[in-house]
Amino acid sequence: MYQFDKVISREGTQSVKYDNRECEFGEPDVMPFWIADMDFEVPPAVHNAIMKRAAHPVFGYTGTPNVCYDSICNWVFKRYSWQIEPEWIEFSTGVVPLLSYAVQAFTMPGDGVVVQPPVYPPFFSVIREHDRRVIENPLRETATGYVIDFDNLEEITRPDDVKVFFLCNPHNPVGRVWRPSELERIGAICLNNNVIIVSDEIHCDLTLFDNQHTPMASMSHDVAQITVTCMSPGKTFNLAGLSTAYLIASNPSLLKSMRRLMRGCHVNTASIFGTLAMQTAYCMCDDWLSELKLYLENNILQSIDFIKNNLSSVQVVKPDATFLLWLDFRSWQMTQQELKSFLVKEARLGFNDGMCFGTGGEGFMRMNIGAPWSVVQEGLFSLCEAASQLDIHERFNSSVPQNV
Numbered sequence: 001m002y003q004f005d006k007v008i009s010r011e012g013t014q015s016v017k018y019d020n021r022e023c024e025f026g027e028p029d030v031m032p033f034w035i036a037d038m039d040f041e042v043p044p045a046v047h048n049a050i051m052k053r054a055a056h057p058v059f060g061y062t063g064t065p066n067v068c069y070d071s072i073c074n075w076v077f078k079r080y081s082w083q084i085e086p087e088w089i090e091f092s093t094g095v096v097p098l099l100s101y102a103v104q105a106f107t108m109p110g111d112g113v114v115v116q117p118p119v120y121p122p123f124f125s126v127i128r129e130h131d132r133r134v135i136e137n138p139l140r141e142t143a144t145g146y147v148i149d150f151d152n153l154e155e156i157t158r159p160d161d162v163k164v165f166f167l168c169n170p171h172n173p174v175g176r177v178w179r180p181s182e183l184e185r186i187g188a189i190c191l192n193n194n195v196i197i198v199s200d201e202i203h204c205d206l207t208l209f210d211n212q213h214t215p216m217a218s219m220s221h222d223v224a225q226i227t228v229t230c231m232s233p234g235k236t237f238n239l240a241g242l243s244t245a246y247l248i249a250s251n252p253s254l255l256k257s258m259r260r261l262m263r264g265c266h267v268n269t270a271s272i273f274g275t276l277a278m279q280t281a282y283c284m285c286d287d288w289l290s291e292l293k294l295y296l297e298n299n300i301l302q303s304i305d306f307i308k309n310n311l312s313s314v315q316v317v318k319p320d321a322t323f324l325l326w327l328d329f330r331s332w333q334m335t336q337q338e339l340k341s342f343l344v345k346e347a348r349l350g351f352n353d354g355m356c357f358g359t360g361g362e363g364f365m366r367m368n369i370g371a372p373w374s375v376v377q378e379g380l381f382s383l384c385e386a387a388s389q390l391d392i393h394e395r396f397n398s399s400v401p402q403n404v
């Protein structure tokens with residue numbers, strides 16, 4: 001049994017989530033449910049490995065041992081039955097940098113890169129910062145959740161200057177795990193139109209409720225030939241501060257283009273603690289991950305139950321994966337500014353603003369429930385109490401919390 005219920009103070013640890021609240025929300029003491037890291041301790045085996053290495057007081061240039069590459073190959077085979085070779089891997093300080101390198105490696109200024117909003121904000125910025133065009137294929141909301149608009153995707157990928165498709169799988173913020181049938185259609189469209197798929201799979205190890213992740217590149221040999229996969233232990237084992245990620249590309253030409261750029265900028269080295277943490281986690285921490293997933297499932301189910309019982313004006317779809325809830329406040333009929341201000345000033349809550357996720361984000365907020373249940377529960381109470389004090393109580397049927 002691991003202690004996911006343990007409340008740990010993170011203030012003063014250079015934590016963005018805690019120590020940057022004033023900068024983000026204008027208030028230093030909002031309850032932080034923003035940014036995607038968790039408030040849990042890393043697996044004990046990871047902590048021990050780091051402590052042991054840290055006891056040696058020299059931290060010079062350090063190579064990446066074969067065991068580290070092997071740990072990645074074994075991990076993706078064990079979890080996704082995906083057979084990869086160590087030679088297909090290149091390290092990076094993060095997945096976002098990989099998205100940025102991919103834009104630079106595979107497109108020219110003015111070229112189009114397809115994204116499916118609402119989506120993780122850097123998907124837009126890494127395109128715009130390099131003077132490329134964001135081409136949107138907005139996800140469609142249906143009664144049963146978000147789906148991909150394949151007809152539109154077919155249409156917008158046709159022009160020759162649309163070169164790359166950014167896939168987010170599982171999808172942040174809506175929590176969809178794309179099914180093999182959906183990946184097959186994306187693959188066929190991109191193959192038809194000579195579009196390279198850059199598949200951000202950073203949340204893939206956190207599939208919940210029996211959902212199964214399928215790496216895009218594992219769909220077929222042909223799809224693998226046009227795909228660069230980006231992965232990381234950062235979300236899975238709460239290691240974001242150790243800046244460790246990697247790409248996998250079996251097509252030598254795609255790999256060469258990425259490597260030329262990354263090695264040219266000297267950014268392909270891995271950090272000593274990052275790689276050590278990753279290989280330890282991948283080799284020794286399956287049981288921790290299994291327990292974490294059960295804990296997250298429970299947090300999600302309890303949060304959804306609470307919202308249904310006490311805040312029926314707020315809609316939420318059960319995510320297939322991740323520790324992020326995509327909350328729909330549209331029935332409150334507030335402007336985004338009013339909503340943000342209400343949540344910060346009245347409810348004392350720091351969520352991620354839905355508008356930052358682009359088209360389809362207005363009226364939404366993203367809540368991070370990767371924290372002890374007592375903390376999540378306090379946040380939900382606060383939301384409910386604030387809502388009930390305003391005339392929102394009358395207008396939208398919110399009530400004093402019950403059934404927690």
Ligand SMILES: Cc1ncc(COP(=O)(O)O)c(C=O)c1O
Pocket residue numbers: 036093094095096097120168172200202203232234240244245
């Ligand atoms: C979809 C997605 N990609 C990438 C990242 C960040 O990756 P990294 O910290 O490795 O740059 C996040 C973090 O929230 C994310 O949700």
